[in-house]
Every structure is written in C-alpha cells, then in structure tokens.
Amino acid sequence: MAQITATVSKNKEDIYGAEHLPDASLFDAADVTVSYGAQDALRNLSFTLKKGEQVAVVGPNGAGKSTLFKLIVGELAPTSGRATLHGSDPAEHLCVAYVPQRQSVDWNFPVTVEDVVMMGRTAKIGLFRWARQHDRDIVQQSLERVNATHLAKKQIGELSGGQQQRVFIARALAQEAELLLLDEPLAGLDLPSQEQVFEVLDNVTDSGITAIVATHDLNMAARRFDKILLLNGRLIALGRPEEVLTADNLVVAYGGHLHAQDGILIADSCCDH
Numbered sequence: 001m002a003q004i005t006a007t008v009s010k011n012k013e014d015i016y017g018a019e020h021l022p023d024a025s026l027f028d029a030a031d032v033t034v035s036y037g038a039q040d041a042l043r044n045l046s047f048t049l050k051k052g053e054q055v056a057v058v059g060p061n062g063a064g065k066s067t068l069f070k071l072i073v074g075e076l077a078p079t080s081g082r083a084t085l086h087g088s089d090p091a092e093h094l095c096v097a098y099v100p101q102r103q104s105v106d107w108n109f110p111v112t113v114e115d116v117v118m119m120g121r122t123a124k125i126g127l128f129r130w131a132r133q134h135d136r137d138i139v140q141q142s143l144e145r146v147n148a149t150h151l152a153k154k155q156i157g158e159l160s161g162g163q164q165q166r167v168f169i170a171r172a173l174a175q176e177a178e179l180l181l182l183d184e185p186l187a188g189l190d191l192p193s194q195e196q197v198f199e200v201l202d203n204v205t206d207s208g209i210t211a212i213v214a215t216h217d218l219n220m221a222a223r224r225f226d227k228i229l230l231l232n233g234r235l236i237a238l239g240r241p242e243e244v245l246t247a248d249n250l251v252v253a254y255g256g257h258l259h260a261q262d263g264i265l266i267a268d269s270c271c272d273h
Contacts (some may be wrong), residue, residue, distance in 0.1 A: 094123050145173055184214055
C-alpha cells in the first residue's frame with residue numbers, strides 16, 4: 001500500500017473514513033458478545049490485534065469465524081461489549097478490506113482484472129464519478145505488488161484459482177486497506193498457487209498491513225502464521241502457534257473430533273454445530 005503512513009493528519013479521514021487515533025491498537029474487542037436472536041454466535045470476546053501481524057483464525061465450522069469478520073469490518077455491532085478499530089467504531093472506517101471465498105464469487109461476470117481492482121477505489125472515487133489518474137496509478141501499483149500486471153486486460157474468469165486470489169488481494173490494496181480479512185484464501189489451490197499467495201501476504205505484511213485469515217488447515221496455520229486465534233463461540237487462545245495448538249486447547253475447541261494421522265492434525269467434518 002503505497003500511500004500509508006503512521007501519522008494522523010487532518011486529511012486522514014479522506015483516506016480511511018474515521019480518524020485513526022495515534023495511541024490506539026489496530027483492533028480491540030472488550031468483552032464482546034454478538035447474538036442472533038437468543039443465540040450467541042460470539043460471547044465475552046476480548047483480544048487486541050497489532051499492526052503488521054499475520055493471524056490465522058481457526059476453529060470448527062460454526063465457531064463464529066464469519067461473525068468475527070463481520071464484527072471487524074463493521075457489518076455487525078456487538079450485542080454487548082465494545083469493538084474498536086483504531087480507537088473508534090469499525091463501521092466508520094474505510095481501511096478494512098474483505099477478500100471472500102472464491103466459490104462465493106461469480107467468475108463469469110464480464111469484467112477484466114483491471115476493472116476488478118478498480119472496484120477497490122469505489123469508496124474513494126464515489127459511485128457516480130470517473131476514476132482519476134491517481135486512481136489508475138494506484139490500481140497499477142496494486143497489480144504490481146501481487147505480480148499481476150500482465151493479467152490486467154484478461155477476463156477474471158480466465159484466471160487460475162491462485163491468480164484470482166491475487167487479484168482480489170490487489171483490489172484490497174487499491175482500497176488502501178490497512179487490514180485484510182481473507183476467508184479460506186487457499187481452499188482449492190495447488191501448492192505452487194498457495195505459495196504465491198503466501199508470497200503476496202508476506203510482502204504486504206512486511207509493509208505494515210495486517211492480514212487475518214480464516215482457515216480450517218491447522219497444520220498450515222501452525223507453519224505459516226505469526227499468531228493463531230482459536231475460536232469456538234468464545235476465544236479459547238490467541239498467541240504463537242506452539243502456545244495455542246496445545247492438546248488441551250484443541251480438545252476444548254474440537255472435542256473428540258480432532259485426531260493426529262502421520263503427524264498431521266485432522267478435524268472431522270462432524271464437528272459442525
């Protein structure tokens with residue numbers, strides 16, 4: 001993200017939405033509960049995220065990973081407790097970008113890669129205004145950062161799964177996001193494509209952008225992430241992989257539906273709830 005600096009100025013609101021308070025953490029949850037009717041999806045959640053981290057969010061299906069993402073992006077408000085992004089309501093900010101699961105996207109929609117990345121500029125340009133040279137420059141820079149400039153004129157449906165994922169990260173960079181939320185970004189990708197996505201994530205987090213990745217792959221999370229957030233309706237643990245993925249924590253999260261096979265952790269699909 002070429003335009004990000006660490007200081008707060010009066011025109012920050014033009015870039016990020018709400019002002020970034022200089023002494024605030026990137027994201028704070030303080031005793032947060034999120035309920036759908038009488039059912040708590042998340043309860044008594046308290047944790048802090050810092051700038052520039054790569055965090056894997058793991059837990060069984062139904063653990064609240066999607067609800068957590070909606071909370072961080074400001075789509076859901078806490079039923080109780082307080083969630084803040086840079087010190088204020090997440091819904092007021094433009095600095096969070098969500099990268100959805102690939103299967104939720106209509107890849108037959110007739111747009112080019114360049115068009116998709118330009119969509120990341122919509123909040124800055126406005127719905128009924130033309131892109132300026134500044135916006136086109138940011139799109140170009142974003143494609144460069146994910147090694148996809150050669151794909152700019154291709155139809156999005158012509159790309160491989162790994163290329164599609166990189167383009168969606170480029171769209172988030174064009175948004176000038178400081179926080180990327182990625183939902184199962186490696187699902188269905190072969191190992192070379194996964195490595196390309198990780199190279200991109202390493203590049204953006206090295207520049208101070210934070211990446212939070214929801215995944216079911218505990219082994220990959222343990223190998224590739226600075227921190228792991230283990231969730232099952234509540235926060236079970238947050239920290240380094242060796243601190244979080246302990247036998248006791250995994251039993252709390254997955255019950256009897258997690259077992260080791262040839263040194264690999266496998267979660268049974270029957271742990272949905």
